[in-house]
Amino acid sequence: MLEPNKVTLYSGGHKGTEEYFGKAAEKWGMQEVTFNFAGHGISRERGVKMLSDEELARGGVGPDIIRKRMERSFATTPMMQKIFQVLFHIVNNGYQVFAVGWLLSNGTVKGGTGWGVELAKLFNRPVHLFEQDRKEWLSWVNHEWVTEDPVISHKTVAVTGTRYLTDEGRQAIDELFDRSFKTSDK
Secondary structure (H helix, E strand, C coil): CCCHHHCEEEECCCCCHHHHHHHHHHHCCCEEEEEECCCCCCCCCCCEEECCHHHHHCCCCCHHHHHHHHCCCCCCCHHHHHHHHHHHHHHHHCCEEEEEECECCCCCECCCHHHHHHHHHHCCCCEEEEECCCCEEEEEECCEEEECCCCCCCCEEEEEECCCCCHHHHHHHHHHHHHHHCCCCC
């Protein structure tokens, strides 16, 4: 079992899922890196790493690739492009990926969270989704979503998710940390 103080959590510090994961990480003594860029407000600022334009550009992906992978279109505004670039840095730095949101009928995840999940799949990373309607954890295994209760098992963890975190989503995050780090003597 990993010691929580040996784990680093990477996120974008957004309201909802990322903010709540960050609070849980701090409570458990984990290290935290919160990626951001100039002019972008976030809810969680512990461990902020401001990305330069040059660093952001390393995570750039054309909208056609995103559209093809996600089977839908997203806004192509400079702000949205930067958010997708931040997701690249989150997933590129964290090996195991956790997300909270909603699974769509095409197997992708709703909203910008879905791009983080798709990057994890492309990078062949262990990826886990708490599906808020189904109220259960799913893991991407052998090119399909399977029900499973994951644990944090790597030293670097990437998190992304909806701004609209439900009470069940918060409980699922708390239980994930308990499963991962609680020992019988605590």
